[in-house]
Amino acid sequence: MPDTHFKSLILGAGAAGMMCAAHSGPGTLVIDHAKAPGEKIRISGGGRCNFTNLHTGSGNFLSENPHFAKSALSRYTPWDFLDLVARHAIPWHEKTLGQLFCDRSAKDIIAMLRAEMGGAGLWLQTSVEDIAHRDGRFHATLTREGARMTVTADHLVLATGGKSIPKMGATGLAYRIAEQFGHRVTETRPALVPLTFDEAQKTVFAALAGTAVDTRVTCNGAAFDEAMLFTHRGLSGPAILQISSFWREGDQLSVRLRPELDLYDQLRARRTVGGGKATATVLADLVPRALARHLAEAWGVTGNLADQSDVSLRDLARRLSDWQLTPTSSEGYRTAEVTLGGVATDKINSRTMESQILPGLHVIGEALDVTGWLGGYNFQWAWASGVAAGRAI
Numbered sequence: 001m002p003d004t005h006f007k008s009l010i011l012g013a014g015a016a017g018m019m020c021a022a023h024s025g026p027g028t029l030v031i032d033h034a035k036a037p038g039e040k041i042r043i044s045g046g047g048r049c050n051f052t053n054l055h056t057g058s059g060n061f062l063s064e065n066p067h068f069a070k071s072a073l074s075r076y077t078p079w080d081f082l083d084l085v086a087r088h089a090i091p092w093h094e095k096t097l098g099q100l101f102c103d104r105s106a107k108d109i110i111a112m113l114r115a116e117m118g119g120a121g122l123w124l125q126t127s128v129e130d131i132a133h134r135d136g137r138f139h140a141t142l143t144r145e146g147a148r149m150t151v152t153a154d155h156l157v158l159a160t161g162g163k164s165i166p167k168m169g170a171t172g173l174a175y176r177i178a179e180q181f182g183h184r185v186t187e188t189r190p191a192l193v194p195l196t197f198d199e200a201q202k203t204v205f206a207a208l209a210g211t212a213v214d215t216r217v218t219c220n221g222a223a224f225d226e227a228m229l230f231t232h233r234g235l236s237g238p239a240i241l242q243i244s245s246f247w248r249e250g251d252q253l254s255v256r257l258r259p260e261l262d263l264y265d266q267l268r269a270r271r272t273v274g275g276g277k278a279t280a281t282v283l284a285d286l287v288p289r290a291l292a293r294h295l296a297e298a299w300g301v302t303g304n305l306a307d308q309s310d311v312s313l314r315d316l317a318r319r320l321s322d323w324q325l326t327p328t329s330s331e332g333y334r335t336a337e338v339t340l341g342g343v344a345t346d347k348i349n350s351r352t353m354e355s356q357i358l359p360g361l362h363v364i365g366e367a368l369d370v371t372g373w374l375g376g377y378n379f380q381w382a383w384a385s386g387v388a389a390g391r392a393i
């Protein structure tokens with residue numbers, strides 16, 4: 001016999017699930033197997049949560065259907081979220097490229113969402129054993145504080161996110177339940193993730209660990225002008241995290257160092273005024289010293305700048321503008337910020353996030369095949385899709 005009946009049962013007290021609960025009215029229960037709600041919010045943006053991006057548009061998302069996100073994003077915009085943040089008097093700042101962060105702590109956003117959830121129930125450390133649908137209701141068998149129980153609900157919202165950071169409790173549960181009810185799940189893979197290289201390259205990058213340089217990184221038609229960071233394991237930094245969503249095994253990256261400069265002009269100008277310097281020394285005016293040293297050695301750059309012909313300077317500028325690197329893999333779900341792919345959008349209503357196969361079933365947030373770029377877009381999707389489902393319930 002069911003113990004309790006709710007209008008809506010939301011699986012996952014993350015960004016999307018809490019936002020949905022804030023809009024779904026009385027009779028809402030949110031469950032999560034974690035000890036606290038919004039754990040990914042807490043660690044996001046280096047503890048300051050990059051909670052939205054002012055320039056959010058559907059073009060900042062990857063999905064089988066690039067139009068799917070448009071409806072929800074247009075009905076709940078970054079400005080709507082900013083209104084909410086203002087009502088809770090949370091101080092914030094724009095860091096760069098429209099990315100908004102908390103001044104104090106990501107915990108401000110969690111507290112705000114908790115308050116917005118009002119009277120919705122929140123059961124933590126609760127796991128899902130089984131979900132069934134019969135007699136027009138969802139029946140969820142749960143384990144809470146060691147006790148098994150069943151709850152029923154008219155609406156079931158899948159908000160358990162993707163597979164990234166399993167150590168924090170990511171499970172892919174939403175995919176399994178969606179499949180159980182006839183939905184397709186697209187291929188999933190780690191995204192917004194550092195890339196790794198073969199041993200030889202790894203050794204070189206490890207020697208440069210901590211060095212950051214402005215780049216344009218290009219792969220499969222996508223290009224990002226942001227910083228690239230060398231690490232003990234390979235490459236990271238915003239430019240690499242961004243491109244990782246487009247990179248596939250076997251693909252090469254093209255790295256343009258200092259993309260804002262015409263490097264050939266720069267080298268020629270320096271030859272005119274300081275040609276007596278070693279070319280490798282002059283390179284260190286353009287890129288960090290340790291990287292300049294490595295590149296000069298790897299590319300066999302010797303002699304003074306004055307000794308270099310126009311042709312060799314052009315060749316050096318070309319190499320700096322198209323440094324080709326072939327990652328072997330990524331750091332995987334262990335460190336990926338998001339999961340690319342998810343529940344296919346083709347059988348989900350883009351206004352309500354409701355299943356077109358089983359009315360009453362909704363899928364929101366990262367669990368769906370909608371993956372944002374780095375920079376606050378993923379949270380904006382979590383808010384917008386959560387609101388879309390919450391309003392429809």
Ligand code: FDA
Pocket residue numbers: 011012013014015016017031032033034037038039040041043044045046049050051052126127128159160161162164165168169170171172173336337338364365366367375376377378379380382
């Ligand atoms: P989310 O993952 O937030 O929530 C899912 C919830 O479901 C969790 O509380 C989890 O415990 C629960 N759950 C999972 N499986 C379960 C199960 N089997 N049973 C019960 N509960 C279960 N984005 C951004 O826009 N700006 C940023 O600054 C950052 N920074 C960032 C840093 C790091 C380190 C990471 C890992 C990620 C980010 N992101 C980000 C991405 C962002 O955190 C992510 O896209 C959203 O949290 C997705 O929100 P959801 O609510 O869909 O899932």
